Amino acid sequence: MTTIATRSAADVAISVAATIDGIFATIDGWRDLLEDRLAAADALTAETVDPLVETFAVPAVSGTTLLTGAGFVAAPGALADAQWHLAWWLGTTSSADGVRRLATIDDPSHEQFRDYTALEWWRVPQATGARHLTGPYVDYVCTDDYTVTVTTPVMRDGAMIGVVGADALVDRLERVLLPVLRTGRSPATLVNASGRVVTSTDARREPGSMLRGDGLIAAVRALSPVPVRLADGTSVLACGDTSLALVVGI
Structure with a gap:
């Protein structure tokens, strides 16, 4: 006779939390790294920020992983050489190494420019100063599929200079x-x-x-x-x- 083990709702909730907490812990680690490395920088620039973000974002979306996108999105004006800037990488099978950088339009005068500060994954962390889980929603920018996005503020001298986060496909x-x-x-x-x-x-x-x-x-x-x-x-x-x-x- 085979016995099917069942668990209480509380135990199931704990197991769900453990999976999501793993994503949270990863993103918190990225935030800590950025805040530590950028605290002493004379000036914030995309040229210095992007290679640092790439060191954790690319491994995060490579191979078999829950994450399909990861990176940093700068607050408008926070970087000296880019008014609007995303350093975001996507896991994909369409390129030789399986990873590509998200192509973005950063010119506000362009008809396809999108103000990301109006989006929930930016707007809520900015208002609360805390991490936020957005979704599920159809991510028309990156995946065209149902996605969950987790973002958390990155601070410097008491001001938010951007958010760091990751996307996970719902499937x-x-x-x-x-x-x-x-x-x-x-x-x-x-x-x-x-x-x-x-x-x-x-x-x-x-x-x-x-x-x-x-x-x-x-x-x-x-x-x-x-x-x-x-x-x-x-x-x-x-x-x-x-x-x-x-x-x-x-």
Whole structure:
């Protein structure tokens, strides 16, 4: 006889958090490196910043990894030689080494220029001074696919000089997270702080769709480590401090 082991929702949430925390820890390490190396620089320039970013971004998106993009995005005017600047690398199979640098348009007068300071992955860390998980969203700039982006501020002399971060394709995250969700005793859906689905054991709940219900969003944003039971029988609990929540039950 084969016994199928099942785990509590709390244990599942802990396992989900461990995966996301690994990404957070990596990005925090990049931030610390940049802040340490740039603190003593006489002037910040793309010429000096880019090679430093490349040392961690390229390995991060090379080979088999959850990450598909990584790098640094400068605050407008922070670099002496570039008003707008991204140093971002993408994992790809289209080039010989499997990695390419993201081509960007940095001239505000160009019709295809995009002000990245209006985007969530920039705007929220700038406002809060803390790391932020954006998505899932369709990343039309880099992948044209559902993506999760994690960014955190890089500081110098008390001012934010940019954000450092990484992209992870949702389908790659699903390969890791779905087996974890399936070890639970009940159907489970992983959502972000807006109730948007990251992945689910219910095939009807596709990544990027919104999960709705009375009291759901309030429970998700409460990020309680203890399951909060809703009127429809579902329960919601935080996945550590990742800003993601696990919705289990019906």
